[in-house]
Amino acid sequence: MILRIRRAYVEAMAQEFPHLASLMRQGEMNMRTIITLAGQDVGLVSENDMALAIQAAEEVFAQHEADPMACEVANQKQYSNADITRDEALLCVIWEEANYAAWHKATIGWMSRDIDLYMMVRNVVSDGMGSISE
Numbered sequence: 001m002i003l004r005i006r007r008a009y010v011e012a013m014a015q016e017f018p019h020l021a022s023l024m025r026q027g028e029m030n031m032r033t034i035i036t037l038a039g040q041d042v043g044l045v046s047e048n049d050m051a052l053a054i055q056a057a058e059e060v061f062a063q064h065e066a067d068p069m070a071c072e073v074a075n076q077k078q079y080s081n082a083d084i085t086r087d088e089a090l091l092c093v094i095w096e097e098a099n100y101a102a103w104h105k106a107t108i109g110w111m112s113r114d115i116d117l118y119m120m121v122r123n124v125v126s127d128g129m130g131s132i133s134e
Helices: 002-016 018-028 047-063 068-079 086-107
Strands: 031-038 118-126
Touching: 031 047, 031 068, 031 086, 047 068, 047 086, 068 086, 068 118, 086 118
Parallel strands: none
Antiparallel strands: 031 118
């Protein structure tokens, strides 16, 4: 069900947000989704914890058979105060679950404080031989 939602959602988003259209058209190419963490405190995250955080987020997206970029776009739409559909709301819930999983893995063992750390997703083009261009 989520995969059908994704295609219709991505097409609708391309019309509503033209700057995303080129990214969405590149879906025909060999696209690769990159998940990373960002924020003021990202420099405090070790390489190992970063890998664990990304893996935790990927597991959430895989569990729900959700495309991370579709979830990111739905989340951005929600935070821009645009009206969202039920399906977009579900994608936002998946995004929040993945973001929390990544944050939790990255910050486990840290003392409690105001931590500025969040997940980011982007698509990149891969040439099929390991080279990536953005």
